Amino acid sequence: MSTQAYEITPKDKNFIGWHLAVAIIALAIGSLFGPLQAFEHAGWDLYKYLNPLIKSYYQGLTLHGVLNALVWTTFFITGFLTFTVIYGFKRPLKYPTLNLIGFLLMVVGLVLAAIPILLNEATVLFTFYPPMKANWAFYVGLTLVVVGSWVEGWGFFYTYAAWRKENPGVRTPFIAFGSIITMLLWQIATIGIAVDMLTMLIPWSLGLLPGVDPQLSRTYFWFTGHPLVYFWLLPAYISWYAMLPKQVGGKMFSDSLARFAFWLFLILSVPLGFHHQYVDPGVPPAWKFIHAMLTFSVFFPSMLTAFTVVASLEYGARQNGGKGMFGWMRALPWSNPSVAAQLLAGLLFFFGGIGGLANASYNVNLVLHNTAFVPGHFHLTVGTGVTLTFIGISYWLIPYLTGKKLWQPKWAVAQAWLWFVGMIIFSNSMHILGLLGAPRRTPLNLAPYIPAEWNSRLFQVGIGGAILFVSGAIYLTVVAATFWSKQPATEKVEVPVAEALQDPALGPAWLDRWTPWVVATLALIVLAYGPMLFDLIKNIALTSPGFRVW
Ligand code: HAS
């Protein structure tokens, strides 16, 4: 991969910056409610002071889930991928207006969805399972966010085609390659939610349908909802594979293995959504078994990632004089906040991934499902592996986009460590609470009786939440102070793109061919979902009325 520098135009920097701005504002507001939930578990119910602004724990939980899991991620990712596409291909977007339209659609959708949530008309959590019924604007708004992200993705595809025309026979540069796969995965994955919204939820919320089919809707939802987690993860993997190694003074351990892992994610991300529906009576056990097996398969590209990324890090650390079986880790540049945040994110993600294996095991899932174990799992994955990595990326990307020096890098390093420590305390206690039977999505403080052995763990949830709150506040301070600082960067920010140990042009050519992989992806989806969806659609029963349970 050519790692020569390329200058992004101020206009494009601005465009990317707007994505980050919306993302970070969403994170700021959404994260405010995280600690409130944690405090509620510990017995300190601050929600009662927020009334009538925020009516309930559930309204806060909806804001937290939608803003953090859906908005922060989608806006950060579309912004970051705009960067990796332009910088990777070393050319501007082919149709910048198309990408601008996509972004504006996302913003309009966000505003439309936010209004009913804030008015307590859409307290349905980020999974919005029917027959809970939200105001129509919530569904239309989220649909526009997804459609906007599609349009931005089409802009990337056109840019790729234009680059290909100018560079026939050249290997697709890795960061751009990973970005295109991520967006392709997203376009395929969101078909489920698009069909759900357009054929059921939107007409139903507008009163055009008498009822809804909850089983079919849940199936559509998880068709998208599972690969959604890889849409969040893959941009972090682009950074771990190809950028973090450069930041630690090393090289990409294997360009070919990285590409292979991305192809496996494309193929294996969608056809396993039933691992979220092990307890659904409408799905026969044989399908649950098939999806469980496929879930164990998608574990593989992440293990591949763990080994190759750590190998790249070790290579870099040894170049810098690192020694010993584990001692080399001390030679990593821990004082660089971008590096520290991403290393700590990776460390916790490892444990989140192992917990995923527990979730995926059918019998164990029967014990864990709908318990606090699940939020314990996803705060290590999306809440740390992904979010802390994006924070780490922003520590070089924001100075790069603004031309300002990062405000107080030492504070930024402290922020990453606080996140790490706070999340260990929080998620460890959530996992244990889950094993002890504590339910998820429940204001436990209001329960008339809870088992005594939960108490100390619930208290730790509150402590973890408090530390995370401080970490989040420091992050916002660093970002705001950098943005508004009058201090221009003393030296130009270098974009970290690592060279591969072996010239990518020598890698196998089949790793740069699209048709076989895309055909395999679609075929596996048809096999794993086709018969079940056919059955559910054939027997569709739009009989359930909508409920407002809040
Ligand atoms: Fe999951 C539920 C299974 C990964 C997110 N998951 C959820 C939910 C979310 C979520 C949000 O099978 C809840 C949804 C809801 O609200 O109901 N998950 C898995 C499995 C994996 C997995 C098998 N999940 C993720 C990722 C997520 C995510 C990634 C977000 C980004 N998950 C499940 C199941 C459920 C579930 C069930 C349903 C539970 C239920 O009953 O409701 C695997 O793909 C994980 C593979 C990961 C690894 C780790 C590799 C480690 C690496 C780190 C390298 C280290 C570095 C640092 C770079 C094998 C790559 C080095 C540092 C040095 C200092 C050297």
Ligand code: CU
């Ligand atoms: Cu899943």
